[in-house]
Amino acid sequence: MSNLVGAVCSGSAAEILRKAVERLSADGYGEVGWLSAGGGDMVHGREPLRVGALASRWAALEAHSVILRLDWQAQPGEGHEAKLESQIAVQFRGAIANTAPVADHLLVQGITPLDLKPASLFAALLRWHLTLQPDLLRAVHAAVHELKGVFSCAVMSRAHPQQIICATQHAQMLLAATPTGTLFADQVTPLQPLANEFIRLEHGDVARLTPDRIDIIDIRAMQAHRVPEQIRPDALVPDFFQHYMEKEIREQPIILADSLGQQGLAPDLATMLGDEAARNLPSVESVVLIGVGSSGHAALTARYWIEALTGLPTSVETASEYRFREAAMPRRALVIGISQSGETIDTLAAIAQAQKLGALYTLAISNVADSSLMRATHFGYCTEAGPEIGVTSTKSFTTQLLALYRLALGLSRALGFVTNAELATIESELAQLPESVNEVLRLEPQFAQWAHRLVDHPLLLCTARHMLYPIAMEGAHKFQEVAYLHAEGYPGGELKHGPLALVDRDLPVVACMPWNRHAEKLLTNLQEVRARRGELFVLSDAALAAGERFNAIRMPAGLRGLNPILYAVAMQMLAYRAALNLGTEIDSPRNLTKAAINE
Structure with missing residues (x-):
């Protein structure tokens, strides 16, 4: 998680930025990279x-x-470095999906980027466009529109020290004018103490900020006018969302993109966990995953990835039960504890139990870099989802999934289990992930229609097969947490072992069914539901025709192993819309807390 903020002033920008950044500093941001001209x-x-x-x-x-x-809570050496070249400087947030073609194009032009990180690649591309088009605004526009991905960026030039050029693709970017200068930020919070209104850039817009003026050109390079929006200093939820849960769901594309841009699409173990982990983890012979709640569902999903990508026997344990078991520790085991807060008492106790039982290595995955869990293990990985105010896990869950997928991939590379061809395919899918999540969010009107119908029923079943089955469980978990609906998650093959007895015209079944080798089996299970007058709500990347008691939403295709992340976002949005219909306490559900620190 990161944020871009900047200002251009007729005098010193120090005071205006102090006021802007103070609003963010309390949220846990650990480091700042900065560029200045003057x-x-x-x-x-x-x-x-x-x-x-x-x-x-x-x-x-x-x-x-x-x-x-x-x-957000960056570890030493992490984060994007600002790219300062002889004539230009760049700050970048997000990821470039077409890195390889752009790098090849630059090499043909005789330009070699310093590295393939997004800021370096964009700086090199911009340098080339400035040889063709000396106007900085037009050159940035030309460079940005050669790129694919989810990102925002800001540029300054030695030749024009009182200009900043901002650009965005599929990411939020806000501009504001004050008596002493102009500002940009990717959320409203830094602007609140300084301005009464802001301008929201649209996808593909590029803007020039000077101390007394803002100029915008749109995706077609035409002059554009964006209608100002009022800033409400008393807004309970920033950025004009109704709830923090909605805000945090919608932040996921840029947060996932930023993580991919920061460490690369498929980082090795040294990049993710450090040199010591890279030396030692390839010697493990088994993996044990430990978590509770949403983190437990992330662990269940990761088991499929780790076994498929590494061949290592992998088991999943519920922390609240594992801590009291006389368990047999597998041979040379890596034990991974997963907790959003890093303070979940059951997970901490389970890791201590694993260490007593002789775990070879322990690894923590948490959103808080200095949490108790991170301090208790040999190795730690901070997901850097940023502050999550809503009690129910949304962006912290999907960043856990991404971290676990890339950990499985890092182990696979270290073990020589994945081929170069397979790695290239996986990297292509990872590059596509943030925009595919954006596509899921654009389906919200259809989710709203489904939610309006689902809330009229006393019971809801969620189902899927293979690696989507834990996501069905997580979806049911979300309906319970925020909509207070009695929802249950089952593997598709288990419907005939009890749940079918519940099926009648009052029972809706939500299914996650990407079209793969498991789809036909799940479809057979679903036909059993339909034959008993149950109503089906199917999420699938196949073009399924709606019919009597059969509803379908077309999901983005082509992500194979990353489908759990897409379908998790869909289930989050569906549960959120159901909660809106029911008027529940969405951000602070009754009887629940963010971190389970008590027995």
Whole structure:
């Protein structure tokens, strides 16, 4: 999780940015990368986020223009570095989906990027376009529209120190004017203390900010006018969402893209976990995954990935039960504890039990870098989903899934289990992931129609097969948490072992059914439901025709092993829309807390 913020001022930008960044500093952002222009020079730096010290530094540099990238609890050495070249400087958030074709094109033009990270690649591409088009605004527009992906970026130039160019593709970018200058940010919070209204860029827009003016060109490179929106300083939920849950669901494309851009599509173990992990983890002979609640569902999903990509025997344990078992530890086991907060008492106790039982190595996956779980294990990986205010897990769940998938892939590479051809296919699918999640979010009107009908029933079943079965369980979990509906998740093959007895015209069944080798089996299970007058609501990437008691929503196709992430987002949105219909306490469901720290 990161945020871009910046300002162009007629005088020093230090004070205006101090006020903007103070609103974010309490949310857990650990480091800031910055670029400044002023006093006849461009300067860059990266350091811990201390607002007062940074403002003093920019004031001393006489900085009129500053671009910041704030990173959530970044570990040392992580995060995007600002790219400062002889004439231009770039900050970037997100990922480029067509990295290889763009890099090949640049090589043909005689330009070699410093590396293939998004900021470096974009800087090299922009440098080439500036040889064709000296106007910075037009050159940025041309460069951005050669790229595919979910991202936002900001550029400054030595030749024009009182200009910042902002651009966005499928990501939020907001602009505002103040008496002393203009600002940009990718959320409303930094703008609230400084402006009364803002402009929201649309997909493909590129904007030029100067101290007293904002100019925008659209995806066709035509001058554009965007209608200002009012900032409500008393808004309970920022960015004009009704609830934090909705905001956090909609943040997922850019958060997933930023994670992919930060460490690369398929990072090795050293990049993810450090050199010691890269040396030692290839020696493990089994894997044990431990979690509860949503983290337990992430563990169940990861079992399919780890076994398929590494061949290592993998088991999943419920932390609240494992801690009391006299379990037999598998030979040379890597035990992975998963917890969004890193403070879940059952998971902490289960990891301690695993260590007593002789686990070879332990690994924590958490959204909090300095949590108790991260300190208790040999290795740790911070998912960096950013602050999640809603009690129910949304973006922290999908970032767990992405982390576990890439961990499985890193182990596979270390073990020599994946071929180069397979790795290239997987990287292509990872590059496509953020935009595919955006496509799922664009289906919200259809989810709203389904939700309106689902809430009229006293019971709801969710079902799927193979690696989608844990996502069906997670979907039922979401309906329970935020909509207070009695929902149950079952594997498709288990419907005939009890749940079919419940089926009648009052029982809706929601199915996750990507069209693969398991689809026909699940379809047979679903026909049994339909034959007993149950109503089907099927999420599938196949073109299924709706019929009597059969409803279908067409999901994005082509992601194979990453489908659990797409269908998880769909189930989150469906549960959220159901809760809206029922008027429940969505962000703080009754009887639930964010971190289960008590017995």
